[in-house]
Amino acid sequence: MKVVVIGAGVTGVTLAWELCQRGHDVTVIEALSESGLETSRANAAQRSYGAVYPWASPALMTLALRTLFSKRGAFKLALPPSPETIAFLLRTLKNAVTPGRFDANREAMLRLAEDSRLRFLELQDQLGEALVFDGEHEGVLELASTHQERERLGGDTAMLTRLGIEHELLDAEGVRRYEPALANDAPLAGGLRLSTDGTGDCHQFTQSLAAAAAAAGVTFRYNQAVTELGVENNRVTSVLLDSNERLSTDAVALCAGFASRVLARSVGLAAPIYPVKGYSMTLPLIDAQHGPRSTVLDDRYKVVCTRLGDRVRVSGFVELAGLDRHLPPARFEVLQQALHSRFPGATAGQVEQAWAGFRPMTPDGPPLLGASPDGRLPNLFFNTGHGTFGWTLSAGSAQWVARLMDGDALPDYVKGFQVGR
Ligand SMILES: Cc1cc2nc3c(=O)[nH]c(=O)nc-3n(C[C@H](O)[C@H](O)[C@H](O)COP(=O)(O)OP(=O)(O)OC[C@H]3O[C@@H](n4cnc5c(N)ncnc54)[C@H](O)[C@@H]3O)c2cc1C
Numbered sequence: 001m002k003v004v005v006i007g008a009g010v011t012g013v014t015l016a017w018e019l020c021q022r023g024h025d026v027t028v029i030e031a032l033s034e035s036g037l038e039t040s041r042a043n044a045a046q047r048s049y050g051a052v053y054p055w056a057s058p059a060l061m062t063l064a065l066r067t068l069f070s071k072r073g074a075f076k077l078a079l080p081p082s083p084e085t086i087a088f089l090l091r092t093l094k095n096a097v098t099p100g101r102f103d104a105n106r107e108a109m110l111r112l113a114e115d116s117r118l119r120f121l122e123l124q125d126q127l128g129e130a131l132v133f134d135g136e137h138e139g140v141l142e143l144a145s146t147h148q149e150r151e152r153l154g155g156d157t158a159m160l161t162r163l164g165i166e167h168e169l170l171d172a173e174g175v176r177r178y179e180p181a182l183a184n185d186a187p188l189a190g191g192l193r194l195s196t197d198g199t200g201d202c203h204q205f206t207q208s209l210a211a212a213a214a215a216a217g218v219t220f221r222y223n224q225a226v227t228e229l230g231v232e233n234n235r236v237t238s239v240l241l242d243s244n245e246r247l248s249t250d251a252v253a254l255c256a257g258f259a260s261r262v263l264a265r266s267v268g269l270a271a272p273i274y275p276v277k278g279y280s281m282t283l284p285l286i287d288a289q290h291g292p293r294s295t296v297l298d299d300r301y302k303v304v305c306t307r308l309g310d311r312v313r314v315s316g317f318v319e320l321a322g323l324d325r326h327l328p329p330a331r332f333e334v335l336q337q338a339l340h341s342r343f344p345g346a347t348a349g350q351v352e353q354a355w356a357g358f359r360p361m362t363p364d365g366p367p368l369l370g371a372s373p374d375g376r377l378p379n380l381f382f383n384t385g386h387g388t389f390g391w392t393l394s395a396g397s398a399q400w401v402a403r404l405m406d407g408d409a410l411p412d413y414v415k416g417f418q419v420g421r
Contacts, residue, residue, distance in 0.1 A: 001025070003405070004239050004249040006226050006263065008035035010206045011383050012255030014394045017123075017213045018402035019253075026218045027247065028210075029239065031225035031259075036206030039257050042280045042355040043202050043391055044304040044315035046295045047120065048140045049113040050165045050194030052389045054105035054365030055276075056095030060318075063302070072334050074302035076277075078321035085320050088274040091363035103159070105366050108416030109389070110163055112366075116396030117196060123209075123395060132208040134309045135200025138294035141178055142192045143342075145300050150190040157192070168193045181290045186341050187300070199295045199306050202391040226256075229267050229380070236267070236380045251379040251405060258323075258360040260368075260384040269372050270420065273385045275323050275358030279331045280315035282308070282355075283339075283347040291346035301338035312346055314339040318359075327356055361387040366417050369397055370404055373420030381405055382419045 001024050005012045008030035019026045032038065053059075060075075067073025081089070095101055124131055144150035153169065160167045168174070175191040176182055214220055221241075229252060230238035236252045254260050254271070264271035285291045285307070295306040303316035314335045332354055339347065362368060368385040371378055383401040386393050400414050 001250045002248070003027070003251045003253060004029060004247060005253045005255055006239070007255040007257060007259075008206070008210060008220060008222070009038055009040040009255065009257050010036060010202050010391055010394045011257070011386060011397060012253070013206050013210045013213065014398035015253055015255055015383050015401055016218045017209055018398045019405070020213055020216050020218045022402055022406060028218060028220045029224055029226050029241065030220065030222050033222050034207065035210040035220070036203045039357040039360060039390065040202045040206050041357060042282060042313070042353055043357060044280060044295075045135065045199050045201055045306040045308055045313050045391070046140055046304060047117070047135070047198045047200055047392050048194065048295070048389070049117040049197050049392060050110070050160060050167055051140050051142060051197065051297070052106070052109040052113045052392060054102055054109060055361055055387050056092045056364045057102050058096055061093065061096055071330060072301065074317055076317060076319035076321065078319070078324065081320065082322055084274070085322065088272075088363055089320070091272065095364040101364065105364055105416065107159060107163070108413050109366055109393070110159065110165065111413045112393055112396045112417070113389070114163070114165065115399065116393050119395035119399050127209075127212055130208060130212050131205065133200035133202075133205040135198055136294060137196070137198040139178065139193050139195045140197035140295050140297070141175065142297045143175065143188065143299055144190045144192070145187040147189045149299050153192040166195045168195060179293055179296055181292065181343055181346065183342055183344050197295075199308065200391070201308050226263065229263065231267055231377065234377060236377055251381065253381045253383055253401065253405070255383045257384065258358045260360065260382070267377060267380070269376065271368055271382065271385065272363055273360045274320070274363070276361040276387070277317070277319040277321055277324065277356055277358055278315065279317050279327070279335060280313055280355045280357070281332055281335045281351055282311050282313045282353040283349070283351055285310050285312050285346055286348045287345055291343055296342065298338055298342055301334065301341075303335060303338040305339055305342060311352065312339065312343070323358065325356060327354055359387045360385050360390070367393060367397060368419045369401055369414060369417035370419055373418070
């Protein structure tokens with residue numbers, strides 16, 4: 001089957017790989033000059049399979065109210081909020097307060113994450129050194145700076161136990177065994193370690209997988225944007241490029257990150273995805289003894305510090321500001337402070353890359369996977385809206401969507417990601 005994949009971020013490239021392995025004739029259309037240049041560019045670098053949480057949660061609401069007006073606060077809202085932002089927030093709130101929804105979505109995301117972990121390991125086995133991601137499988141550590149936070153983390157583990165996800169609730173001494181460089185003068189009561197999780201540079205992974213896919217026969221067309229989906233008899237039969245070229249196709253997969261919404265809307269479908277801005281800063285590690293060994297989530301600043309080979313990346317903030325690409329220095333000051341407070345001496349402050357990206361967020365949190373709803377355009381497939389966890393969830397999502405495109409039955413839990421839910 002001839003398939004057009006729209007978007008060469010981590011979700012589009014992993015899907016293109018799966019489809020070509022299944023014998024399809026795949027063309028990836030990418031508006032930018034290379035793969036992985038948009039949100040997959042410089043994220044927090046965690047493959048946090050055991051620490052995936054739906055966006056719409058009671059905790060987000062508390063965080064928003066507590067930190068909205070503080071400089072250090074993780075939640076930011078551009079004022080006055082646009083009608084689109086207000087609509088997204090109201091839908092988020094509705095999902096957050098609907099009884100049972102957070103737990104159901106978390107469970108579905110954890111199952112998808114576990115499938116992603118296993119698929120990632122298979123990809124690594126299959127591709128060997130051709131798959132580059134500058135990361136490890138050394139676990140993810142969620143820090144608790146207070147006893148209350150440690151108790152909260154402990155309360156979160158029942159679902160992990162039930163799903164057989166390896167984890168360890170640690171006291172401060174236990175945390176330091178895994179991350180010995182953590183500063184002694186910063187508050188630490190313990191933490192939760194997800195031992196099978198890992199790290200990695202999503203951009204390098206995406207680029208190296210794209211190179212492998214190209215070598216396996218996938219066509220990549222860069223610097224070309226899809227401007228229209230051509231529909232005939234309730235099927236997408238072509239895509240129109242900004243060069244006015246029209247490519248005929250048997251199926252289309254929408255993997256356009258936060259831009260998926262606009263393309264879906266153009267054919268009358270709703271893909272409610274909002275660009276939730278976040279920031280990262282990557283710095284050369286000057287002394288490995290003083291840096292993180294793996295990836296550490298700091299509950300005080302709500303930032304993530306991740307070791308990437310001889311670099312450290314620190315990342316944070318959820319900002320609702322539409323598609324504002326501005327890089328306010330104040331955000332990076334907070335990231336620097338947060339890194340320094342936990343890992344003093346790891347870096348000299350020299351910044352290799354300061355970046356902002358837009359998480360393609362659905363109002364509940366789980367991605368949109370599968371066919372379009374109600375039998376409308378049955379050959380249009382979605383692999384998008386992965387929000388905070390697109391790097392983590394990419395391998396499993398691609399695997400299931402590729403199988404669905406081949407008409408295979410999927411496990412029940414994947415229904416939690418239905419488009420139009
Ligand atoms: C600050 C921050 C930290 C994060 N940390 C993590 C983390 O630690 N772990 C994790 O799992 N996830 C993390 N994420 C989320 C993760 O980065 C995203 O979920 C993921 O990169 C989304 O990938 P994507 O392929 O869907 O989108 P993108 O990477 O944005 O790719 C979409 C592509 O589609 C292209 N495109 C759009 N429209 C068109 C068109 N019309 N025609 C052709 N091409 C088009 C775009 O140019 C783009 O290249 C983080 C995100 C941010 C912002």
